[in-house]
Each structure stands twice: as structure tokens, then as C-alpha cells.
Amino acid sequence: MTNVLPAASPSPARTGLVVGKFWPPHRGHQLLLETAAAQVSELLVLVYANPDDPRHAAPARAHWLRELYRGDDYALGPRSGATPLRIEALPAAAVPPDAADDTTHREFVRQWLARQGERIDVVFSSETYGPGFAEHLGVTHIAVDNQRQQVPTSGTRLRAALAEEAESFGESALHIHPFIAGQYGVVPPATVPRLVLLGAESSGKTTLSIALAEALGTAWVPEFGRTLHEQKNGKLVYEDLLYIGRRQLELEDEAAAQAHGWLVCDTNAATTALYSYYYFHRCDPALQRLAEVCRQRYAHTFVCMPTTPFEDDGWRGPEALRQFQHGAILMQLEMLGIPYTLLDGSVEERVAKVRAVLG
CATH class of the missing domain: 3.40.50.620 (HUPs)
Structure with missing residues (x-):
């Protein structure tokens, strides 16, 4: 539909x-x-x-x-x-x-x-x-x-x-x-289990998503918030954040049809809610609820450490902001009761850690 x-x-x-x-x-x-x-x-x-x-x-x-x-x-x-x-x-x-x-x-x-x-x-x-x-x-x-x-x-x-x-x-x-x-606090049954990668800006999420999808022989879902941010030349408005959260779910469902074994997801609604507070100091209750069910939606949550070389692509904030973002993500996950695994090292090392966790 x-x-x-x-x-x-x-x-x-x-x-x-x-x-x-x-x-x-x-x-x-x-x-x-x-x-x-x-x-x-x-x-x-x-x-x-x-x-x-x-x-x-x-x-x-x-x-x-x-x-x-x-x-x-x-x-x-x-x-x-x-x-x-x-x-x-x-x-x-x-x-x-x-x-x-x-x-x-x-x-x-x-x-x-x-x-x-x-x-x-x-x-x-x-x-x-x-x-x-x-x-x-x-x-x-x-x-x-x-x-x-x-x-x-x-x-x-x-x-x-x-x-x-x-x-x-x-x-x-x-x-x-x-x-x-x-x-309503409900997550529809998934055709394949989903893992999600979180992390501060320039922490290697996208690179790792691509590498994981290749290693697992499956599909991955890009971060729609990044896409929209670029389409709007960085001029997001408050209402866009709920739209990002909703559209990300739809893209996940679309990608699930091509996934095998696992679906790799770059970011989730919890991070989108964080950015809503960061940019606009408020968050739509509907987006808050999407953040709250992230534990049920994803079988595993991985957080990329901000130890990769910082790449200033013209869209990101200053490098010093990465440490704050990383801490905010960990605080939110713990407040929401979402277990997570930290990923550090090279792309190959991070892929190996994820595969070990997945079993």
C-alpha cells in the first residue's frame, strides 16, 4: 500500500x-x-x-x-x-x-x-x-x-x-x-531481522553499512535524513524531522524485499529525534514514539566510535562536535533501555565484530 x-x-x-x-x-x-x-x-x-x-x-x-x-x-x-x-x-x-x-x-x-x-x-x-x-x-x-x-x-x-x-x-x-x-508502541513483524548502525557525524556509518551489506550478501538502507538535508541545501525545517523518521521506515520496508538474512540500516528514529532537539530544541511526540520502539524494531544496535579520520564534506558540523554527539547517542540509548555494541578500529575490524555478535 x-x-x-x-x-x-x-x-x-x-x-x-x-x-x-x-x-x-x-x-x-x-x-x-x-x-x-x-x-x-x-x-x-x-x-x-x-x-x-x-x-x-x-x-x-x-x-x-x-x-x-x-x-x-x-x-x-x-x-x-x-x-x-x-x-x-x-x-x-x-x-x-x-x-x-x-x-x-x-x-x-x-x-x-x-x-x-x-x-x-x-x-x-x-x-x-x-x-x-x-x-x-x-x-x-x-x-x-x-x-x-x-x-x-x-x-x-x-x-x-x-x-x-x-x-x-x-x-x-x-x-x-x-x-x-x-x-501504539507496536512493530510489525519483519521479513528479515534488522541491525542498525548509529554514530556521530563522520564516524564511518555509511562506509560500514556498505561493507557489511557486501560481507553479509544483503541490502542496506541509506540515511534518508542526509539525503533530504542535501536536497534542501541544508535548510531543514522542524516538520522535516518527523518526515525523515517516517520515510526512513518506508525505505527499510522497501529494502527488506531485497535483503537476505539481515537488513543493514544506517541510523534510526532515535537519532532523528536527537537531531530534532539539537536543531529545534523540541521533538514531535509522534517522532518520540518512533524512537521509543527502536528496541523492538532492531535485533541489534551498533554504535560506531568517532575514531575514524574526520571528513569535512561541507555538510557536517565541526570535528569537536563528534564527541558530544557520540555521548548524546549513548545517553539516549541507555535511557531508552536499548542494548548496544561499540565498534572501533578499521572497517574490516568493525565488520568482524558485527559478524561475531550476529553469530
């Missing part, structure tokens, strides 16, 4: 509507949103529930959805032709109870749209209530995977699974984007 919105139909211009709890947002919701976006010039998404999730209320879930559909080429500007997607979160106190009858819910949405001056042309849903809801609004209805054949899950089923311990969530996590799963 992609999280890149398709281009809208060139004509006629029309606005679509999707309404739901999105508790939690799952692959079925992504299918619904992406199918809808392909057929309208603008898509309005209303997120609400009453009672609401006490841990992650509608505003948080709406924030996650906005992040998912931020766009993979964000660094290069908005994608030409992409469907504008507006996601609105409504507080639980302002909406009817979930147990209210269909007419109450339909009329609530109709009146809300009228107050906002919204004109809707088509409703998209994956629920049986969809046709009656659209008829009440006086618009067309389009059903998307009502039988759950493309994505065999539902919000009700996933909420029940999330109510259990994270360890027992199991295969249900496959129906949730890894970014969303991380918000």
Missing part, C-alpha cells in the same frame, strides 16, 4: 468526502483515501469518535494522516497534479455519541458542512452506511472494498488487538503502516 496520493481526475472539478474514526488508521483507510483521491479534485476527511481514544485523540490521528500524505518528494515541493487532501479533526464533545442512530450522525455531518460552507459532490466509504449517508447529503456514493477483500481488517478488529499487550498484537500489525504502528 502506497502513501503517495495519486493525481486527481482532470475534470470535472469536484470535492469528495470521507468520514471515519480512523482509530487506528490502517491500510484499509489508506486504500479508501487513495482510491477517493484519484477521482476528485479535492478530498475532505473528517476524523472523530465519541467516546474517543483516551491515548491518541482525533487531533493526533489526523496529524498522523497528514504526515502519511505529506508527499515523498516534499523536499522538491508539492507534487504536480496531486489531489489536495484536507483532514479535519472534530473533538469528541462536539460530535454525537457513536451509539446514536444513523439519522443523527448524517444530520450532524450535513449541518457541519453547511456551517463550514463546504460543498460536497461525492461520498466515499467502505461501510454499509455509505449509500444512506450520501443520500442524506444529496450526493453520489462510491463504495471502496466493502467486503474487505483487498485489506482484510477493520478498525474494530484492530482496536481489540491493540487492547492486548503489544507482544500479542502479532500479524494484525501488518495491516498498519509502520509509522502508525509505532504510535
Whole structure:
């Protein structure tokens, strides 16, 4: 399931509507949103529930959805032709109870749209209530995977699974984007185990990643934060850090399809969170949660010692900063309870140490 919105139909211009709890947002919701976006010039998404999730209320879930559909080429500007997607979160106190009858819910949405001056042309849903809801609004209805054949899950089923311990969530996590799963402290089952390399700037992570991938006969995942930093000529903004954390997970999943035995990962969300604090003195709660589940996501964590010759490539900070960064990484790992192995010496020595740990 992609999280890149398709281009809208060139004509006629029309606005679509999707309404739901999105508790939690799952692959079925992504299918619904992406199918809808392909057929309208603008898509309005209303997120609400009453009672609401006490841990992650509608505003948080709406924030996650906005992040998912931020766009993979964000660094290069908005994608030409992409469907504008507006996601609105409504507080639980302002909406009817979930147990209210269909007419109450339909009329609530109709009146809300009228107050906002919204004109809707088509409703998209994956629920049986969809046709009656659209008829009440006086618009067309389009059903998307009502039988759950493309994505065999539902919000009700996933909420029940999330109510259990994270360890027992199991295969249900496959129906949730890894970014969303991380918000609930869950890591989807991996097709191959992952090892991650951390380290200060110019500590040899990239060189070691390439060497390890060759030695293990597998794939490796470059540091997306570095890529984006260069694409934006060093001018990252606060929102970019969460985007980096989310995109890194997607790149890992893509690379896992080519991996054999192990997947080598250059950096993780914990380091991205550190840089968020370093550059902006704050960190998005969603990125904090991605950092917290790094212990479950990676089977082994290795930290490269900053003893390699410093290379000033024009993008890095001063050499003296390396020692501070190294200490900050170790402190964060210990505070998060993530075991790690230090790597020192030549590239060959570091590869040998990793192989010895992997067994």
C-alpha cells in the first residue's frame, strides 16, 4: 500500500468526502483515501469518535494522516497534479455519541458542512452506511472494498488487538503502516531481522553499512535524513524531522524485499529525534514514539566510535562536535533501555565484530 496520493481526475472539478474514526488508521483507510483521491479534485476527511481514544485523540490521528500524505518528494515541493487532501479533526464533545442512530450522525455531518460552507459532490466509504449517508447529503456514493477483500481488517478488529499487550498484537500489525504502528508502541513483524548502525557525524556509518551489506550478501538502507538535508541545501525545517523518521521506515520496508538474512540500516528514529532537539530544541511526540520502539524494531544496535579520520564534506558540523554527539547517542540509548555494541578500529575490524555478535 502506497502513501503517495495519486493525481486527481482532470475534470470535472469536484470535492469528495470521507468520514471515519480512523482509530487506528490502517491500510484499509489508506486504500479508501487513495482510491477517493484519484477521482476528485479535492478530498475532505473528517476524523472523530465519541467516546474517543483516551491515548491518541482525533487531533493526533489526523496529524498522523497528514504526515502519511505529506508527499515523498516534499523536499522538491508539492507534487504536480496531486489531489489536495484536507483532514479535519472534530473533538469528541462536539460530535454525537457513536451509539446514536444513523439519522443523527448524517444530520450532524450535513449541518457541519453547511456551517463550514463546504460543498460536497461525492461520498466515499467502505461501510454499509455509505449509500444512506450520501443520500442524506444529496450526493453520489462510491463504495471502496466493502467486503474487505483487498485489506482484510477493520478498525474494530484492530482496536481489540491493540487492547492486548503489544507482544500479542502479532500479524494484525501488518495491516498498519509502520509509522502508525509505532504510535501504539507496536512493530510489525519483519521479513528479515534488522541491525542498525548509529554514530556521530563522520564516524564511518555509511562506509560500514556498505561493507557489511557486501560481507553479509544483503541490502542496506541509506540515511534518508542526509539525503533530504542535501536536497534542501541544508535548510531543514522542524516538520522535516518527523518526515525523515517516517520515510526512513518506508525505505527499510522497501529494502527488506531485497535483503537476505539481515537488513543493514544506517541510523534510526532515535537519532532523528536527537537531531530534532539539537536543531529545534523540541521533538514531535509522534517522532518520540518512533524512537521509543527502536528496541523492538532492531535485533541489534551498533554504535560506531568517532575514531575514524574526520571528513569535512561541507555538510557536517565541526570535528569537536563528534564527541558530544557520540555521548548524546549513548545517553539516549541507555535511557531508552536499548542494548548496544561499540565498534572501533578499521572497517574490516568493525565488520568482524558485527559478524561475531550476529553469530
